[in-house]
Amino acid sequence: MVNDGAPDVEVVARILGGDGEAFGILIRRYEPGLLRFATRMLGNPDAAADAVAESLVRAYRHLAQCRDPGRLRSWLYRITGNRCRSHLARRHTNDISLSDAPPLSDGSDAWAVLERGEQVALVERALAALPAEKREAFVLKHVEGMSYEEMAQVTGARIPTLKMRVHRAREALLAALEEVVR
């Protein structure tokens, strides 16, 4: 019986040895981050839950194809990111529909006096306005706390490209937030 604190490599070996229930350990370990990532990418919790569920099932079925179980987290984010991109492509746009994003508060409100829920809504809306590639780069860097090296593994993009996307995303977000508090 493999325990919840076992390294990914050990859990993967256990699953490939026939213990499918051990996949629950990986779900508990990575589900919160994957759901958060997919929600920020798709702007819709239901669509995000679908994308993560499909990604985890796909990861399980193709686990033997994971070339480096020591980098399982990157692999799972890559599958989920791919799933999100497919979902966005089906919408015929890379951007989140504004109807999916929380409504903007009254722009006359100053940031400091906004309720936390309003602040979250404002930031989510600003994030939703970014093109998908910049949104993905920003979320992986600042919300999921990944290094640029890990982001490159997840997205397949080069590190200078990712840095540029993160920089542009920061500029756009800051501009959107300053609009609100002005």
Add this chain to the structure above:
Amino acid sequence: MSPLDPRLQEALDGERDPGDLPLDLRDAYTRLTVATQLLEAPPPVSVASRVMAEIRRGPPPVLNEGLARRLLHWWLGRPRAVTVRLRPVWTLALAAGLATVLLLPWSSGIPTPGVAQGIANFVGHFPGARSVEVVGSFNDWSRGVLHLNDDDGDGIWHGEAVLPAGPHEYMFVVDGERWVPDPLAGRYVDDGFGAGQQNSLLIVRPASAQP
């Protein structure tokens, strides 16, 4: 939207102490940091039970042992050409007998390509490699099933396998850790995981269709 001050970008990348920023940049740093923290809470939902229910419906992703055994048996049992160096004349009869035995199949149960099967030849140039094996869709991407050989140490690794006719995706695994596509494959397909990596593609023709 104006470009951010490089010092602010550096601070956000963790390359500069934000305490060293001028006041206006420090405000922007704080605003972006707070905004990020607002996004960090994971959604209060879980797909765990749904995923586990789905995967319990199918078999676990274990090595396809039947296929692995068949491939291994065939690989070990296939006829091999040998070179016999003849020295004293009196060994001629013994060497000829030995060559005859080795060139014949080990048993009548050796798999031969069926109607819907063909022979796949794998060749790769990996000078200095300690081991090269092939993993692919035909063996559930499992290691330890199909090893290539470099008997003369010239860096050219080769092997064969009987596979079902049709397309198969595969990769070479060099020294047990480096996955590389076959540079001679000619055809490649996206590995489906979204990072632009490609698997080699092999199309096996039925043995009956081969000259």
